[in-house]
Amino acid sequence: MTIASLLEPVTGQPGPAHLVHAQDWMQGRTLYGGASALVAYTMAARAFPGLPPLRAGQVAFVAPVGETIELSAEIVRQGRNVTQVRSEIRCEGKVALSAFWLFAQGREPNAVRPADPPESWPGPPENNAVVTHDFAPSFVANNFELRFGQAKGTEHGATVRRWARLTEQHDLDPVSKLVLMGDVMPPGAMRAMQRTGPISSINWSFNVLDPESRSREGWYLAENASQHADAGYSSERLRMWDADGRQVLDGIQCVAVFG
Incomplete structure (x- = not known):
């Protein structure tokens, strides 16, 4: 489909x-x-x-x-x-x-400050191993190819970062693709959970940094990082970079953590 x-x-x-x-x-x-x-x-x-x-x-x-x-x-x-x-x-x-x-509409800029490059750049997607879908939701297995975006054997804290791209050939415009892919990673709070349990997004607020983004071969580095988790909720920062390390999306999200 x-x-x-x-x-x-x-x-x-x-x-x-x-x-x-x-x-x-x-x-x-x-x-x-x-x-x-x-x-x-x-x-x-x-x-x-x-x-x-x-x-x-x-x-x-x-x-x-x-x-x-x-x-x-x-x-x-x-x-x-x-x-x-x-x-x-x-x-x-x-x-x-x-x-x-x-x-x-875009205007003549009065302030110019490029977004910071991602910390601990993992290298291009082709240099990272494929992620299997053994524990992923079915929509991920059906629609996305994932590769690791964090070095193995290092401390990741409450951050989940993966290379991701759609597996189908499509004609989505650049913004539609960012909206579709911007929430693809599980919350970073998953790495801080003491027990296995459901996680549910409550909201998502984001800024599009490049509405004309066309990343090489459709790859984007997607990251969810818990900034604070307690009382059954996690405040998450969601970011995406293109294959050349340019940030294209910046957002925040409240997640309910059950269990």
Whole structure:
């Protein structure tokens, strides 16, 4: 199943939609977070064609997203350079995902500061071993190729970092690919858990640093790092770099840690 097939029912028109090919993107009883965020982003982009590039997104994962959904999108404010759009996914009449998107034209820069390169650069993806999918959710095995992004035998703390790319040939635009892949890693809190238990993303806020990113052979280095974990929740920082070490996405996330 292609990602285009998943997005085909998202026409930009408000109302019900049936994600016929959602099964390959399910994570337990809900659509994988990156895929559900992409559905909401695609709804916003198709509802209002001609928007400037996406610069930021705020996504609330409220409830499980299944195959049968209802979509909506509205422009909250449209200025000379910036357009802010809200889109929602409803399931069984209740909000399952609510997203706020910031689209903005580029301007002549007054501040220029390149993002820092990743610490402990693992080398290009082809120099790292393939990650097996023995313990990964089925949506990962169905749709992604992973390679290690951290040196073996070293202390990783509460950080998970992997090279990742989509296995299918696709025609996703650069921003859609970043939205789809930005949440692919498990939370870094996984490395700090005392007992095995479920983990669930509650929200995801991110900035797109390069809306035209086209990384070599589709590889991106994705990292989730727990900044603080306690009381059943973890505050995570999510980042992505292209194959040349340029950061393309920067975000934060709240994760519920059960068990």
